[in-house]
Amino acid sequence: MDFQGYMAISGAMARTGIFGYGGGPSVIPLFRHEAVVRYQWMTDQEFAELLAFANALPGPIATKLAAQLGYQQKGAMGAVVAVIAHIFPTSVAIVALLGVLYTMKESVIVAGMIAAVRPVIAVLLGITAYEFCVKTWGGMxxxxxxxxxxxxxxxxxxxxxxxxxxxxxxxxxxxxxxxxxxxxxxxxxxxxxxxxxxxxxx
Missing domain, CATH: 1.10.287 (Helix Hairpins)
Structure with a gap:
């Protein structure tokens, strides 16, 4: 068994789960960084095609991307490992911090933290969209x-x-x-x- 390959998948998907604040489209740049930049599992064009197919299927985009990336690298077992690695850290955090979040949801400090993170997410999405546009112009x-x-x-x-x-x-x-x-x-x-x-x- 290729433990190094599974560790790479687990680490990449865990990072997308931990740092993918906001869920949904906000995690797409993180998946792209892991798959295209860090590990070079695919090109930008291939990632764009993967994203298009994932959007056409039902369900959360993050788990679909994790499953497809894991499957491409290590087959069905890779897909299972990738999905578990992606959702496990946040699942544990939600269970552990649910009570704290409920007590602090009206806090001005928490609201300020959320507001401060949103521009970063917007910039990441903008950069990803621009790079997709450049690739599109090159092909079409x-x-x-x-x-x-x-x-x-x-x-x-x-x-x-x-x-x-x-x-x-x-x-x-x-x-x-x-x-x-x-x-x-x-x-x-x-x-x-x-x-x-x-x-x-x-």
Whole structure:
């Protein structure tokens, strides 16, 4: 058994669970740092694809990312270890500090601590979003990337469509686009080859 590999997964997922203050989107930059920067398990593009698939599935985003990262590294057992390592520290903390939190929830000091942390989370999310945009521009071009970004904003922010449906629609578009591109490329290469053969035979 690769104990070093399991220890790496456990440590990475434990850090995302401990420092992922606020839950939800706030933990995404932490997962990216562990998977892309620290351990280099995947590229930014692969992480963006993982995030898209995770958002299309039901359930908390953090546990889905932990399970997928663990599975990619060590299979089913890696997924189990990753999820446990991610949720265990905070579960223990919640059980141990629940009474304290209830007594201090009206405290001005606690409210100030929460307010001070929020800008950091906003900056982390902004940096992650910017890096995703740069990767998108590199793959699709700036014009198409901006168009898709505006469409996604309208669907999610204005029309309030569930993110899962938007992600599935974009995935479907990408699949159809690649299929059509490959089909067109094969047709053109096949057609040019036939013309070339005719010229040689004559």
């Amino acid at each position: 071009g700036k014009v198409l990337g901006v168009v898709f970004g505006v469409v996604a904003f309208l669907l999610l922010g204005v029309l309030d469509i569930h993110p899962a449906f938007v992600i599935m629609a974009f995935l479907a578009y990408g699949t159809i686009h690649i299929k059509l591109y490959s089909w067109t490329k094969r047709k053109l290469s096949g057609g040019s080859g036939k013309h070339h053969d005719k010229g040689v035979s004559s």
